[in-house]
Amino acid sequence: MKEKNPWHRPVTIIITVIGVIAIVTLVTYGIVLDAGSSHTSLYIYQWPAEKDNNTGRVEQKHHCQVAGKGISSYTATPYKAGESLISCLKEAKENIPQKMHPETPLYLGATAGMRLLKLENSSASDEVFKAVEKTLRGFPFSYQGARLLAGQEEGAFGWVTVNYLDDRLTQVSMGGFKYTSVHGNESAKGALDLGGASTQISFVSDEYNGSESPDNAVSFRLYGYDYTLYTHSFLCYGKDQALRLALSGPTAIMDPCFHKGYNETKHYAAVYDSPCVSDQKPQIVSETFIHLGGGNFTQCQEVIKSVFNFTSCRYSRCSFNGIFQPPLQGQFGAFSAYFFVMNFLNLTDTSVPLKTVMQKLSDYCATPWTQVCAYFKHDIPLKYLAEYCFSGTYILTLMMEGYNFTSETYSSIKYIQKIKNSDAGWTLGYMLNLTNMIPAEAPDSPPLTYTSYVSVVTVMAILLFVIFILILYSLWPKCNTEPKII
Numbered sequence: 304m305k306e307k308n309p310w311h312r313p314v315t316i317i318i319t320v321i322g323v324i325a326i327v328t329l330v331t332y333g334i335v336l337d338a339g340s341s342h343t344s345l346y347i348y349q350w351p352a353e354k355d356n357n358t359g360r361v362e363q364k365h366h367c368q369v370a371g372k373g374i375s376s377y378t379a380t381p382y383k384a385g386e387s388l389i390s391c392l393k394e395a396k397e398n399i400p401q402k403m404h405p406e407t408p409l410y411l412g413a414t415a416g417m418r419l420l421k422l423e424n425s426s427a428s429d430e431v432f433k434a435v436e437k438t439l440r441g442f443p444f445s446y447q448g449a450r451l452l453a454g455q456e457e458g459a460f461g462w463v464t465v466n467y468l469d470d471r472l473t474q475v476s477m478g479g480f481k482y483t484s485v486h487g488n489e490s491a492k493g494a495l496d497l498g499g500a501s502t503q504i505s506f507v508s509d510e511y512n513g514s515e516s517p518d519n520a521v522s523f524r525l526y527g528y529d530y531t532l533y534t535h536s537f538l539c540y541g542k543d544q545a546l547r548l549a550l551s552g553p554t555a556i557m558d559p560c561f562h563k564g565y566n567e568t569k570h571y572a573a574v575y576d577s578p579c580v581s582d583q584k585p586q587i588v589s590e591t592f593i594h595l596g597g598g599n600f601t602q603c604q605e606v607i608k609s610v611f612n613f614t615s616c617r618y619s620r621c622s623f624n625g626i627f628q629p630p631l632q633g634q635f636g637a638f639s640a641y642f643f644v645m646n647f648l649n650l651t652d653t654s655v656p657l658k659t660v661m662q663k664l665s666d667y668c669a670t671p672w673t674q675v676c677a678y679f680k681h682d683i684p685l686k687y688l689a690e691y692c693f694s695g696t697y698i699l700t701l702m703m704e705g706y707n708f709t710s711e712t713y714s715s716i717k718y719i720q721k722i723k724n725s726d727a728g729w730t731l732g733y734m735l736n737l738t739n740m741i742p743a744e745a746p747d748s749p750p751l752t753y754t755s756y757v758s759v760v761t762v763m764a765i766l767l768f769v770i771f772i773l774i775l776y777s778l779w780p781k782c783n784t785e786p787k788i789i
């Protein structure tokens with residue numbers, strides 16, 4: 304059968320092609336792998352393709368948790384560290400349009416697990432990085448490097464992420480547009496990050512300009528505001544390494560931080576094979592010890608306090624281990640293990656008085672292990688389950704004794720996992736920095752919101768399309784209705 308309008312098919316094809324190109328070019332992607340001590344995570348971020356550097360534009364599109372342990376655990380077989388990343392990288396290929404692969408930056412940052420490995424065995428750490436790099440280069444993305452993050456960077460980028468996602472760096476929303484307002488120190492939120500091997504505290508304080516203990520200062524100029532951030536990363540004070548610090552002891556340990564009835568035979572090597580505790584290894588022949596639970600919150604607090612050194616401080620004030628810390632200021636976001644642990648314990652509400660929080664944790668610690676297991680063992684890995692009493696007590700002790708929060712300032716902490724669908728952590732801040740997404744100066748004119756931008760682009764695309772059709776129509780050969788005399 305003959306078609307009535309033979310030209311509508313090419314036009315449909317053109318519309319589809321223009322539509323697909325428009326959709327694809329609207330979005331840009333970036334990938335960051337967080338190679339932590341306990342595991343590796345891959346994050347895909349996306350943002351509008353047009354370059355206006357406004358805040359709040361970048362969002363997390365996808366998260367993939369790499370199976371198995373962190374890359375620092377593959378010292379005996381470094382190639383496996385590389386292989387472990389393949390399935391998440393394949394997921395990344397599926398989640399990003401193929402056309403965009405070559406221009407999608409791919410970063411890997413390794414944190415405290417690799418910091419410890421480097422201290423312990425620097426050539427083993429080089430081998431792991433080589434294996435990881437080989438895998439990353441085998442994917443069609445724009446590989447930008449795999450490197451060890453300094454603790455200070457981890458803290459500072461975590462702070463940038465939280466404040467960026469919270470729209471605290473510069474702008475307030477008014478009538479659909481974002482205007483620069485008087486922000487700076489008073490609106491910034493501090494960041495508390497508890498990892499497996501290290502923990503970071505980062506905040507701005509009017510009483511800190513970097514002159515006392517300059518090693519703790521990171522200066523930024525973001526959107527026209529100067530920030531001098533106080534940040535410190537405590538290596539060995541992530542929750543897994545802190546447990547090792549607390550565990551160092553004799554052959555049979557009655558551990559008040561584990562539930563009564565908990566009774567496990569453990570290998571000394573598993574506890575002491577870390578530079579955080581290797582010098583405390585007892586000189587005994589036995590290879591194993593019995594780890595017994597005592598289930599006593601108050602005693603657990605005492606054990607945990609003993610892993611902090613409060614005796615020496617050569618500055619005007621310190622947190623612990625002789626590390627300078629200015630007075631706490633403003634709100635804090637506490638993420639990673641802070642959230643995982645307090646969320647399990649149902650203690651994320653910081654408007655609840657600290658005394659009540661402690662009483663609830665104390666009751667939980669006193670619950671017999673058989674009862675805890677019977678209730679949760681189908682939903683929660685046993686390792687986590689066994690450690691929540693320790694971890695909760697560690698969190699409160701670190702905050703109150705270590706960082707000097709008080710029962711009054713405890714409510715300034717908010718336990719967070721995500722902000723606007725993006726995970727809180729250093730990865731987003733790292734990528735924003737490396738892609739120059741946060742300018743030093745504020746944009747001159749109020750930029751469009753994402754919705755306005757998409758509307759403008761859509762209207763322009765429709766207009767262009769209409770013009771295109773009109774031109775096509777005017778050029779299309781037509782039957783002359785006028786009678787012709789040949």
Ligand SMILES: O=P(O)(O)OP(=O)(O)OP(=O)(O)OC[C@H]1O[C@@H](n2cnc3c(O)ncnc32)[C@H](O)[C@@H]1O
Pocket residue numbers: 338339340341342373414415416497498499500501502541542543639640643644647687
């Ligand atoms: O920053 P580093 O120190 O390198 O460590 P990481 O990157 O591996 O640390 P994460 O923030 O991923 O996790 C922090 C800790 O929380 C643990 N964790 C993860 N999910 C958890 C859960 O659901 N319950 C309890 N603990 C959890 C994990 O094993 C780590 O010990």
